[in-house]
């Protein structure tokens with residue numbers, strides 16, 4: 001019998017988790033549950049990451065966490081336990097499936113348009129590192145990391161999943177027309193991996209266009225893979241297409257540990273009333289059963305759920321108002337009573353075992369993800385981000401004093417828009433500039449050269465930060481300013 005960790009969560013978490021586990025028990029699902037301490041009340045006891053050391057040990061040993069929603073305590077300096085868990089255990093792929101559920105009325109179900117979309121969202125990187133600083137009183141900065149190995153992990157997972165699912169199409173959503181380096185890297189990795197899957201129809205679409213198409217023609221899409229923030233937004237949009245967050249399951253997949261949870265939160269407005277809809281958590285649990293290779297159990301429970309929904313049974317948050325709603329426990333009982341029944345539409349076959357049941361292993365050191373690259377890396381200069389309320393020409397005049405024999409001043413920018421050597425007086429300024437120095441004749445520089453320049457710049461300005469301008473082989477690895 002497989003043992004998994006269960007964290008019931010906060011708010012409606014315990015109510016919906018109890019309902020789901022009741023369904024699992026009635027179906028004789030061969031799982032044992034080790035209930036662990038995680039959530040707001042654990043924060044309140046003084047554990048800053050929202051889980052006890054014993055809970056962490058149990059989850060790292062068992063490899064599977066089935067969790068209810070958890071509240072993030074309000075206030076500065078407190079990180080979400082949900083995000084911490086996903087990042088700590090490198091659950092790099094967040095998979096959310098959105099399917100038409102008969103009995104859950106939407107504009108699309110009424111129009112006879114069937115939706116079956118899987119969003120795979122990168123789960124670790126992007127702006128979700130939460131690495132943010134106020135650089136000046138007026139200027140906040142958030143660092144956005146997109147890495148080659150991180151992109152590889154999630155995109156490879158998406159392709160494997162699409163192949164096993166027999167997907168019609170796999171699409172990369174991105175904004176690489178604007179973020180050419182970060183989203184450009186994600187897209188580049190997507191097409192590199194696509195070469196290994198000639199049987200799949202791989203394409204890409206700019207994320208704003210993707211949103212428009214999803215709400216007008218959602219049946220065009222099958223598997224969509226995106227970076228973290230864009231994936232977060234697009235997956236909630238998709239939840240709306242199939243009836244809302246109450247129907248959105250989610251799996252956070254890693255090589256070692258995977259976490260299964262509903263997309264929705266703790267619903268504090270309805271907690272303790274036994275009226276919450278357990279469908280999303282149940283669908284997440286069904287995904288977990290498939291992940292563990294329990295294909296038959298998953299099909300029985302999912303068909304029973306679909307039958308139940310199709311027959312008009314509902315909790316208070318959806319469904320036909322003319323039919324009285326059931327509470328959480330009664331809804332679970334209705335699903336149990338329908339074991340063995342098949343819905344008239346979209347009945348689920350017992351799927352082939354798509355996933356290899358994860359092996360539990362112990363690590364003695366942190367894995368280093370590194371792609372092999374023999375290209376020479378040269379430093380060609382630096383971007384200095386400085387605080388000043390001078391006009392662009394005055395900033396440039398001061399910077400030009402430091403160009404000497406090694407450096408040339410290439411551009412001065414404000415909020416990414418060039419304001420020197422060319423610019424417009426209509427460009428509004430904030431008290432933070434970017435000053436780009438490159439080496440004369442593209443000669444490679446050392447870090448000490450940059451340090452010397454930094455010291456000189458510091459005599460004239462408050463230097464908030466700087467970034468090296470790298471060249472990989474012959475390719476400049478930095479963006480141009482708007483208007484440069």
Ligand code: NAI
Pocket residue numbers: 012016068069070071072073082245246261262263264265266267268269270275276277278280317
């Ligand atoms: P929420 O998803 O908890 O609630 C939004 C609305 O949807 C509320 O009206 C709620 O009653 C309703 N709702 C949500 N789930 C429902 C269900 N199963 N059945 C019926 N109605 C349902 O989002 P909100 O209010 O923004 O967040 C509340 C708390 O949850 C916050 O502390 C937030 O940090 C946390 N949260 C946790 C997540 C997780 O653990 N993965 C995800 C999202 C939010």
